Amino acid sequence: MSKISLRFLPHELLFHFEAGTSRGVLTKKKSYFVEISDGVRQGIGEAGPLFGLSPEFSEDCSATFEKALAPFQGLALPTDIQEWISEIPFEQPSFRFALETAFLDFSAPFQNDFSSGLQKIPINGLIWMGSAEFMRAQIEQKLQQGYSCLKLKIGAIDFDTELSLLKSIRSRFSADELTLRVDANGAFSAAEAPFKLEKLAAFDLHSIEQPIKAGQPDEMRKLIAQQILPIALDEELIGMQDKSIASFIDPDYIILKPSFLGGIQATRDWIDWASEKGKEWWITSALESNIGLQAIAQLTGDYDVKIPQGLGTGQLYTNNFASGLSIEKGNISFDPTFPRESPFQPLSL
Numbered sequence: 001m002s003k004i005s006l007r008f009l010p011h012e013l014l015f016h017f018e019a020g021t022s023r024g025v026l027t028k029k030k031s032y033f034v035e036i037s038d039g040v041r042q043g044i045g046e047a048g049p050l051f052g053l054s055p056e057f058s059e060d061c062s063a064t065f066e067k068a069l070a071p072f073q074g075l076a077l078p079t080d081i082q083e084w085i086s087e088i089p090f091e092q093p094s095f096r097f098a099l100e101t102a103f104l105d106f107s108a109p110f111q112n113d114f115s116s117g118l119q120k121i122p123i124n125g126l127i128w129m130g131s132a133e134f135m136r137a138q139i140e141q142k143l144q145q146g147y148s149c150l151k152l153k154i155g156a157i158d159f160d161t162e163l164s165l166l167k168s169i170r171s172r173f174s175a176d177e178l179t180l181r182v183d184a185n186g187a188f189s190a191a192e193a194p195f196k197l198e199k200l201a202a203f204d205l206h207s208i209e210q211p212i213k214a215g216q217p218d219e220m221r222k223l224i225a226q227q228i229l230p231i232a233l234d235e236e237l238i239g240m241q242d243k244s245i246a247s248f249i250d251p252d253y254i255i256l257k258p259s260f261l262g263g264i265q266a267t268r269d270w271i272d273w274a275s276e277k278g279k280e281w282w283i284t285s286a287l288e289s290n291i292g293l294q295a296i297a298q299l300t301g302d303y304d305v306k307i308p309q310g311l312g313t314g315q316l317y318t319n320n321f322a323s324g325l326s327i328e329k330g331n332i333s334f335d336p337t338f339p340r341e342s343p344f345q346p347l348s349l
Contacts, residue, residue: 004106006073007035010062011343013289013317020129020156024051031289032065033343036077036102043106044342046292047098048259053286055239056092068095077107082265090241093262100263101295114301117324120331121300122308124149124181129156135165146329149179149206149308155187159196166203175204179308186213186235190223197228207253210234221249234284237261243273254279255310257286264299271303284310290323294340297325297332 012030019026031048047065049057056064068088078084081103088096104110113119125142127135127150135152142150150169154162169180180203188196188211200208207230212219214235224231232253233246238260240246246254254274258267267283274281283300285293293314300309311332314325324338 002038003074003076004036004038004072006069007037007344008062008066008069009033009035009343010060011289013287014319015316016318017128018130019316020153026287029287030060031292032061032098033291034065034069034098034102035342035344036106038106041106042342042344043102043104044291044344045098045100045102045105045295046288047094048286048288048292049094050286053235053238053260054094056094064092065095065098068092069099072099077103085263085265090262091239093238093266094259096266097259097263097292100265101292104264105295110295110298110301112298112301114334115298115336117334117336119301120333121297121305121311122149122330123147123311123327123332124151124179124308125330126150126310126312127152129153132157132161132165136168139165139169143178148177148330149181151181151183151209151310153185154182155184159199163199163203166200166205170203175206179206180204181206181209183209183234184211186210188212190216190219193223194226194228197223197226201229205229207232209255210236214238217245217249220251224249224251235260237270243270246273247277251279254281256281256283258283258296258299259286259288259292264295267299280307282307282309285313287313287316289317290314290321290325291340291343294323294325294334297334301334 010030010032012028014028015026031046034045036043049061051057072084081100085096085100114121125147127138182205190212193211209232230252232255233251234255256267256270258264261267285296297311312327314320322341324335326333
């Protein structure tokens, strides 16, 4: 195989609205793109480290990412990309994801019914934190768009107001008609979590993601063992190389974000673990542009998913890249004939 060149480009994504989380409000987010090329073919990957979550995050990751890529410049692509991935520190999971997806895009694109445009994947409608009026407006919009599963981010506004929102939804739609998930992003203390979960359980919720902060395995295990409300681990899995910790915690579900876990193969490893333990899972994007989201959605297409996935965040940005992805009535689909927009200018050959 001929030698390849790597190109690197940072790009700032701009939100359509102020996206509230328990860690603050987002109005913009920087992603970093890598292109693998042999002068004829190209493959593109995206790293999108997030403040407060990604261990490699800094205000500008450009120098760190370029340093991580430098050893591979001008080499022939390996038969197995894991030879390269292992050279990037585990503490840089989004960089691993970017390089691995660029490699797959270049040499071994996904081949499944989703990537071929033959199958849709059900997804949840994401409701961001904000004022009660803002959250109600989002809920109404998602319901009108035909979603059968909503995920509400909670923990940033008054808890009674959040309960009121859930009550208003449940007064209109039963659990059989509309699935509700909530995501606390670690907003509850271990002491208050049982009380708050009891309050939330009154609304027939599917699950709650990360009710307490990651890194408290004993407390999380105790909370899950009380079986108040099904609990999904999310941030807990970031940086977790020892899966015995997850086995000890014994969650009801796990949330898989390839950018946080270290890439495609790392995500597959977690799916294998879940299968062995009899745990359900779903895959979620982590605020990537459509470039990273496309790779994550196509990975999801390799599996026979039965429950809604978290693949709707491509709609967040005013300056996203065009792709074959589209969402209709709570399902994401892909048109393989649609030309993907690249952040890179064409190579001068």
